[in-house]
Amino acid sequence: MNNLHTHQPSSTNAAKAFPLSLKGAPAKFAGAGVLALAAALATFAVAPIAAKETRAAAPDPQASPIYGVTLPKGYRQWQLIAPAIEAEPLNELRVVLGNTKAIKAYDQGTLPFPDGTVLVKLAWKHVQSPEFAPASIPGAATTVQVMVKDSKKYAATGGWGFGRFIDGKPADLAQHQTCFACHQSLVKNHDYVFTRLAP
């Protein structure tokens, strides 16, 4: 008990962050001091674990609000399901692509779509070709939208998780509150999916 410092792990961060000295403490308080020190060190010992958990639980800045959907890797190489044109005011050209599960489900007419299905819709401003007036070509990219089927995780929204991305970054919460309502009101009978396979 003469040298309380021998109880402190001298080179740990905890010791640095908690440079408590009990050297001058009266002998009768030293026992309580050791307990307090032990408690403090225990707190420091668990603190990094708690911090790590907090970080893991923090929202992924690349993921959509509400659903946590991210842009799938390699989607530009996926197969075409169908193109679409959206009239004013958006005035966009669009294509819907699907991963292997999506294409298989479309080919076989499987409904509802199986878990693991991913649909991606790319959109661009609808621009007149400078070389040939009757032709429309893609202008600036506007949004990339994603629907991911996971019937358990997204049970509350028909089994679909939604993500809208602008310049690769997820759009805000308010935009994500609109997705399911519209898809549900218009295409509930087609597993909440508008796009049919282009013939």
Ligand code: HEC
């Ligand atoms: C007001 C109605 C409406 C809202 C709101 C809406 N969509 Fe859609 N969505 C459509 C229509 C219509 C299509 C069909 C293709 C097209 O016209 O672009 C579509 C198609 C899609 C597709 C391709 C698969 C399919 O169903 O055809 C994805 C992916 C998609 N939307 C994602 C989203 C996301 C993500 C949101 C929310 C951020 C959203 N949508 C909000 C109407 C809507």
